[in-house]
Amino acid sequence: MERFHDDADLFPSHEFTMPGNLMPPLDAFFGNPYLQSDSGSHSNSTLLTLGNHNSSPFLNSDLALVESQIARLSLAQSPAFLSPQPNYNDSRRSYAERNGIYEMRQMRVQSAARGFQINSDFEDFWMSNNSAYDHHNININMGYNHHQGANSMEVERYYGRTWRPRQRASLTSLEDLRGKVFAVARDQQGCRFLQSKFEEGKVEDIEMIFMELKDHICELMVDQFGNYLVQKFLAICNHDQMTQLLMNVVSDEYRFMNICVNTHGSRSVQKLLEYLTTADQRRFVISVLKRITLPLTKDPNGHHVIQYCLKLFTFEEKKHILNVIADHCMEIATDKNGCCVLQLCVEHSAGDTRDRLISEINNNAIMLSEHLYGNYVVQYILGLKIPQATADIITQLRGSFVPLSMSKYGSNVVEKFLKEKEIIQESQRVSIIEEIIYSPHFLRVLQDPYGNYVAQTSFAASKGGLRSAMVSLIQANTPNLHSHPHGKRVLQCIKGNKMRL
Incomplete structure (x- = not known):
């Protein structure tokens, strides 16, 4: 009996076509x-x-x-x-x-x-x-789990590799790699070999690698292996080499933003910022960064670049970035990544710039308090313990403490006022509690999934006559609370504490 070859699927038919980039059969x-x-x-x-x-x-x-x-x-x-x-x-x-x-x-x-x-x-x-x-x-x-936000520059260069595993045996002499350093830099073993040349510190070797890679620095910064070589080189390059690399990276605003939002590129840019040697170099970076600050602030990778600038640069250098963030304060405060950047901006700002940031936050305290991310910004301002800023927020929230108490995110802000005694004065805390317990909607607060926790915190923060009044109001609603899944927690709270009336 003859054995047939299983070669039928080896070649495509004439009818087989590919989407995107078409290729002849x-x-x-x-x-x-x-x-x-x-x-x-x-x-x-x-x-x-x-x-x-x-x-x-x-x-x-x-x-x-x-x-x-x-x-x-x-x-x-x-x-x-x-x-x-x-x-x-x-x-x-x-x-x-x-x-x-x-x-x-x-x-x-x-x-x-x-x-x-x-x-x-x-x-x-x-x-x-x-x-x-x-x-x-x-x-x-690139695999089923490849990050879909990878920029086209990374993809293009990733597939342009020509360095193959069988060629790694030739990684013995740098001179043999002349004209091939770019390809070698994107291979894992090749990248390590080139890094070892940096560690040896021979000026002629470093200069040769630099001359072959300087025009490809942007591609390497987003490469999964090449980015490590770039970071290593930035630590040992001289002033002239740094200036040339900086011009290649930052001169194209759109390309620079693509690098910043890339996982590998973001780390490379942070290392670049760390090793800038002159004020002129930093000013040049800031002049480009300020035009792309808003999208970077809201990007999972890009916001690290902005934070690095805030930590490394002087106030005079970074005030341009701070002004952009102040102009878009609400948009940034309500973003998952932006809310973290905004808090850091307040920390690293001073004078009129800081006052402007805090004022923008305080003026929108109600909306931010009820927001998924914005509530953290309001709590951060309260944590600064600036009396005037705290008073401004209380003024903005006055009359809204009851609905905020029943809000998933707003309840966190209300509890912040009540728990941390050093944030506000006693008279301010009493006024907040009174607004809640004397509201016609107090029963709703007691029965609310979030409001019942505010009620328990209010009880713990109250004293003397205010606590007695609160106990009386809660006990008066016992029939509506003892069998309620949330209300009974408040009853247990007042029964489990020794009340000093």
Whole structure:
């Protein structure tokens, strides 16, 4: 019984097309003896060439032998060639599996001719001419969990690599890598080799690496391996080299922002800021950063760059960034990342700039107190223990303490007033408690999922006659509270404490 070769899925049909960057079918590069033309004869107009691309691996007699054996094995009649075009709405896994037949670096052409396979020279030739096709879909080729926000510059360079594992054995002399340093820098082992040259400290080696990488600094800053080399170089480069790198990185505002919002790029930029040596260099960075401060402040990676500037630069240098943040205070305060940056801005500001930031927050205290992220900003201002700022917030919230007590986020602000005695004066605390307990909606507060905690905190913070009044009001509502899931907690609170009336 004859054993048939399982080669049917090795080559695509003429009908197979790719989305995005289109690529001609494989038989356009070399003759596919498995496929038949419309007239029924085998397509052999263009044959695969190995090593010397001007010669054919098949002699005429070999081709005849192959065709006869293909016919004998009936591979041309395989159902794989009659299957419909792939559905690109399929799962990523199935899509990747269909894509797998095109991976030339892993493919071995197994035919009836036996012993025929693609060699490494042709592999390099294929990859260099078809990188746009091979990497048409970033999410598949970079893994199922690849960050979808990766910028195009990173993707383009990532797939432009030409340094291969079999070439790592040549990592012995830097001179042998002349003209290839950029490719080596994006390989894990190659990057480590170049870093070792920095540690050796030879000026000529450092200068050679710098000359080959300075025009590619932006690509390396976002590369998963190259960014470590950049950070290492920034620590040892001289003033002139730093200035050249800075110009290449910052001169293009859009490209600079893409670097800042990249996971690897953000770390590289922070290291760049750390090693700036002159005020002119810092002013140049600030002149560009102030135009992209708002989007960076709200970005998961970019906001670290802004925070680094606030910590490293002098007040005169960073006041331009602070003014931009003050102009967009509410937008930033209500952002997940921005609320952290805004708190740091208040900490690192002074004078009129600080007063402006605090004033913007205080004037919008009600809305911020009820916001998912904004409430943290209000609590931060209260924690500064600035009497005038605290009084301004109380004035803004006056008449709204009851609804705030029943708000998921606002209740945190109300409890901040009541728990921390050093924040406000006793008279201010009493006025807040009285507004809550003498409200016609006090029962609702006691029964509310969040309000009952405010009531318990109010009870703990009250004294003397105010506490007695609060106990009386709670006991008067006992029938409505003892069987209520939230109200009974307040009853247990007053019963579990020894009341000193």
